[in-house]
Amino acid sequence: MPSFVNPEKCDGCKALDKTACQYICPNDLMVLDKDAMKAWNREPEMCWECYSCVKICPVQAIEVRGYADFVPMGANVTPMRSTDSIMWTVKFRNGMLKRFKFPIRTTAEGQAQPAGGYKPHEDLNSQVLAQEPEALNMSEVYTIK
Amino acid sequence: MAKYEKVEVTTDLLILGGGMAACGAAVEASYWAKKNGIKVTLVDKAAMDRSGAVAMGLSAINQYVGLHEGKNSIRDYVDYVRMDLMGIIREDLVANIARHVDSSVHLFEKWGLPIWKDADGRYVHEGRWQLMINGESYKVIVAEAAKNALQEAGGEYYERIFITDPIVDGDRIAGAIGFSTRENKAYVFKAKAVIVSMGGAVHVFKPRSTGEGLGRAWYPPWNSGSSAYFTLRAGAEMTSQEVRFIPVRFKDAYGPVGAWFLLFKSAATNSDGGNYMVERRPELENWKPYGLVKPIPANLRNWLGMLDVMEGKGPIFMRTAEAIQKIAAEAGDEKAAKKKLKELEAEAWEDFLDMTISQAILWAANNVEPEKQSSEIAAAEPYFIGSHSGASGAWVSGPEDLQTGETKSEYFWGYNHMSTVKGMFCAGDASGASSHKFSSGSHAEGRICGKAAVKYIVENNTQPAVDGGAVEKMLADQFKPLDIYEEFKGKTTDPEINPHYIKPKMFMFRLQKIMDEYVGGVSAQFATNKACLDRALELLTFLKEDSEKLAAEDLHELLRCWENVQRMWQAEAHTRTILFREETRWPGYYRRTDFPVMDENDWHCFANCRWIPGKNEWEMIKRPMLHVYPKAQEHELIGG
Ligand SMILES: Cc1cc2nc3c(=O)[nH]c(=O)nc-3n(C[C@H](O)[C@H](O)[C@H](O)COP(=O)(O)OP(=O)(O)OC[C@H]3O[C@@H](n4cnc5c(N)ncnc54)[C@H](O)[C@@H]3O)c2cc1C
Ligand code: SF4
Ligand code: SF4
Numbered sequence: 001m002p003s004f005v006n007p008e009k010c011d012g013c014k015a016l017d018k019t020a021c022q023y024i025c026p027n028d029l030m031v032l033d034k035d036a037m038k039a040w041n042r043e044p045e046m047c048w049e050c051y052s053c054v055k056i057c058p059v060q061a062i063e064v065r066g067y068a069d070f071v072p073m074g075a076n077v078t079p080m081r082s083t084d085s086i087m088w089t090v091k092f093r094n095g096m097l098k099r100f101k102f103p104i105r106t107t108a109e110g111q112a113q114p115a116g117g118y119k120p121h122e123d124l125n126s127q128v129l130a131q132e133p134e135a136l137n138m139s140e141v142y143t144i145k
Numbered sequence: 146m147a148k149y150e151k152v153e154v155t156t157d158l159l160i161l162g163g164g165m166a167a168c169g170a171a172v173e174a175s176y177w178a179k180k181n182g183i184k185v186t187l188v189d190k191a192a193m194d195r196s197g198a199v200a201m202g203l204s205a206i207n208q209y210v211g212l213h214e215g216k217n218s219i220r221d222y223v224d225y226v227r228m229d230l231m232g233i234i235r236e237d238l239v240a241n242i243a244r245h246v247d248s249s250v251h252l253f254e255k256w257g258l259p260i261w262k263d264a265d266g267r268y269v270h271e272g273r274w275q276l277m278i279n280g281e282s283y284k285v286i287v288a289e290a291a292k293n294a295l296q297e298a299g300g301e302y303y304e305r306i307f308i309t310d311p312i313v314d315g316d317r318i319a320g321a322i323g324f325s326t327r328e329n330k331a332y333v334f335k336a337k338a339v340i341v342s343m344g345g346a347v348h349v350f351k352p353r354s355t356g357e358g359l360g361r362a363w364y365p366p367w368n369s370g371s372s373a374y375f376t377l378r379a380g381a382e383m384t385s386q387e388v389r390f391i392p393v394r395f396k397d398a399y400g401p402v403g404a405w406f407l408l409f410k411s412a413a414t415n416s417d418g419g420n421y422m423v424e425r426r427p428e429l430e431n432w433k434p435y436g437l438v439k440p441i442p443a444n445l446r447n448w449l450g451m452l453d454v455m456e457g458k459g460p461i462f463m464r465t466a467e468a469i470q471k472i473a474a475e476a477g478d479e480k481a482a483k484k485k486l487k488e489l490e491a492e493a494w495e496d497f498l499d500m501t502i503s504q505a506i507l508w509a510a511n512n513v514e515p516e517k518q519s520s521e522i523a524a525a526e527p528y529f530i531g532s533h534s535g536a537s538g539a540w541v542s543g544p545e546d547l548q549t550g551e552t553k554s555e556y557f558w559g560y561n562h563m564s565t566v567k568g569m570f571c572a573g574d575a576s577g578a579s580s581h582k583f584s585s586g587s588h589a590e591g592r593i594c595g596k597a598a599v600k601y602i603v604e605n606n607t608q609p610a611v612d613g614g615a616v617e618k619m620l621a622d623q624f625k626p627l628d629i630y631e632e633f634k635g636k637t638t639d640p641e642i643n644p645h646y647i648k649p650k651m652f653m654f655r656l657q658k659i660m661d662e663y664v665g666g667v668s669a670q671f672a673t674n675k676a677c678l679d680r681a682l683e684l685l686t687f688l689k690e691d692s693e694k695l696a697a698e699d700l701h702e703l704l705r706c707w708e709n710v711q712r713m714w715q716a717e718a719h720t721r722t723i724l725f726r727e728e729t730r731w732p733g734y735y736r737r738t739d740f741p742v743m744d745e746n747d748w749h750c751f752a753n754c755r756w757i758p759g760k761n762e763w764e765m766i767k768r769p770m771l772h773v774y775p776k777a778q779e780h781e782l783i784g785g
Binding site: 002023024025026027028031042044045046047048049050051052064066067068069070071072073074075076077079081086088090091092093094096098100102103104105106107109110111112113114115116117118120124125127129130131132135136137138141142143144 | 172173175176177180181190191192194195196197200201212213219240244245247248251252255256257258259279281282285286289290291293294297305326354355356357358359360361362365366367397398491494495498499502503505506507509510511512544546547561592593596599600603701704773
């Protein structure tokens with residue numbers, strides 16, 4: 001079942017205007033059963049296990065169970081993603097646990113400034129792109145002429 | 146007839162896709178658009194934060210030239226790519242992307258992407274051209290900058306709209322049609338210029354895993370050849386449609402091997418403990434001069450491993466434990482070695498957790514500790530990803546200033562990275578013969594297109610004519626699978642089995658079986674010949690006829706119908722081009738058993754093709770491979 005939803009945790013994102021998992025799945029797999037107010041993966045054999053739904057679910061209701069046709073049972077990998085880092089818990093089939101924490105971004109969410117603070121270039125007819133040459137750390141853009 | 150609301154959007158520049166290339170295009174185009182009073186509209190089938198091949202994140206930036214560091218030159222990069230692709234690349238395009246890629250990377254860092262640094266504050270290189278990153282949120286960050294740029298310039302973006310066909314006005318692009326995957330709405334986008342950046346294709350060939358793991362291809366299941374389909378249907382000339390990519394990765398979950406080979410310097414060995422890269426070195430002589438360069442071309446590395454497997458010497462194991470222990474031992478005393486081991490272990494796991502979490506699950510499920518035991522690697526199935534180590538895509542104009550007198554007449558026709566259809570630009574996986582752009586180069590190519598498209602609009606500032614009747618017909622065709630289902634669903638008790646229609650999933654399996662068995666898929670050990678290819682074309686003709694009978698119960702299935710029609714077109718372009726090129730040039734990607742050797746006299750050239758819209762015919766074209774940089778630099782060649 002690649003990604004699957006724990007019915008005890010999923011509340012159908014009733015506090016949000018749209019379900020987070022349905023919004024994010026790149027392959028249009030997560031859907032909400034409006035009667036039960038629970039989400040489900042409608043085409044598990046088309047799931048890439050990209051974890052986008054797992055990471056975004058506000059109540060951690062989504063997990064991943066390795067593909068049944070080639071993954072031995074019993075292991076799982078669980079993320080906890082915050083605004084600047086992600087913590088992974090890897091549980092082995094034999095019960096061993098490993099934890100890893102990695103940074104995910106160095107700026108505040110929403111703060112990516114398109115120009116990156118680099119000086120803009122003005123000439124539409126040149127080969128120089130908007131933030132160049134400064135963003136290249138060069139004084140000019142390479143050419144062979 | 147299916148009921149839907151028609152939504153018309155008139156804009157100046159239309160960007161199709163929301164991946165790396167599209168985000169680059171949005172950032173750059175917005176800047177020039179704002180100055181010139183131009184409107185930019187972007188359309189993605191998914192949510193930009195997690196759409197495309199980088200949805201999960203990446204653990205490395207695979208193209209960084211580092212020109213300002215003074216160690217590499219643009220020409221070095223061109224040499225590397227040309228040799229890796231067995232001599233057939235557009236040097237003008239590769240050089241153009243290479244000269245702009247560093248600024249994309251520096252912008253990523255400003256936007257918030259954590260790039261590994263050494264003690265002196267310099268980027269940590271995984272290999273000569275690759276940088277290590279903490280890339281879980283790579284796509285989120287890049288999409289955020291693109292959305293912010295659109296917003297600043299008064300542009301807009303639409304998510305969850307699936308683009309199907311182009312609208313053309315004579316030899317000029319005029320827009321695109323699509324449908325919402327959320328509500329019954331048809332979209333008609335009218336534009337003066339269009340940037341195509343809808344990624345590559347997977348599931349054209351049968352994947353190794355066909356049960357629940359069907360979706361765990363190396364390439365993400367949601368890119369279905371939309372770029373190839375769109376550009377073909379617009380009548381654009383296509384290039385290198387035969388140059389598919391087959392990655393060798395950790396077996397079954399397709400975890401990346403780059404860090405293991407490049408950063409940890411690991412070896413791979415066969416069942417006898419033999420290292421095919423050493424034992425099969427003489428085979429490389431057959432593929433010279435490309436076989437003799439360093440690094441050895443990706444497809445030849447594949448080929449040497451495949452020879453072992455075909456001789457029954459599998460499985461092939463990545464010797465992770467030896468590699469890690471060796472680096473740890475070099476760290477110094479026992480304490481330092483222990484610390485290093487811990488560091489390497491985290492790096493190894495992060496490599497998977499950032500970009501192929503399935504591989505982490507598979508390791509944990511097999512109780513694999515990489516510092517203690519080896520793991521199997523294998524060749525995956527064929528994919529179409531012109532931005533990586535394949536080369537398929539549209540034939541586009543290079544920049545004027547990177548041409549010689551000779552190349553200019555063949556490779557330059559006006560605007561940077563514009564296809565042979567006026568006003569239609571292509572970036573990332575959508576443009577061909579400019580491999581090894583990866584995430585960063587695709588972004589840079591998107592930026593190149595963004596600026597060029599605005600320049601095109603400023604200089605051709607009229608709205609192309611749109612034939613309303615033709616568009617209505619296209620919209621009706623777009624929804625036809627819903628109609629077919631409604632019309633015939635009552636004829637059987639099981640919606641899946643019905644003599645009047647075919648559902649998209651079985652349609653996909655039919656396509657995959659044809660391609661797998663006749664066009665050199667996994668089952669055929671990547672081999673094919675003229676008789677097989679002719680048979681494939683015969684079966685593809687039936688499939689194409691039956692595509693008129695695709696049926697969809699809902700919008701999700703309608704999406705799947707169109708994805709598979711697109712795959713079918715990618716398949717046909719691929720099959721025709723493999724048939725056209727009568728030689729074997731990339732043996733680790735595919736072999737023509739009837740032409741098993743490389744033929745530098747007749748085939749040191751591009752194999753291009755074009756579907757001629759009005760006539761519904763295919764044209765095959767040879768284009769010369771001309772050099773901007775006359776000769777590979779000597780230092781690239783082993784022993785001379
Ligand atoms: C498994 C894997 C690992 C990789 N590892 C690395 C790495 O470590 N480092 C690196 O630099 N590069 C890596 N790459 C390469 C990199 O991901 C690609 O080069 C890059 O994403 C190509 O950019 P693109 O914009 O052409 O396509 P994508 O980024 O895939 O974007 C395609 C976009 O088109 C949209 N789309 C598709 N069809 C439609 C449609 N019909 N209508 C509307 N929108 C549509 C998609 O939703 C998406 O937004 C890797 C690729 C893969 C698959
Ligand atoms: S995001 Fe979580 S809570 Fe919301 S619908 Fe999906 S599974 Fe349920
Ligand atoms: S893991 Fe990815 S592909 Fe699978 S359902 Fe979740 S978001 Fe979709």
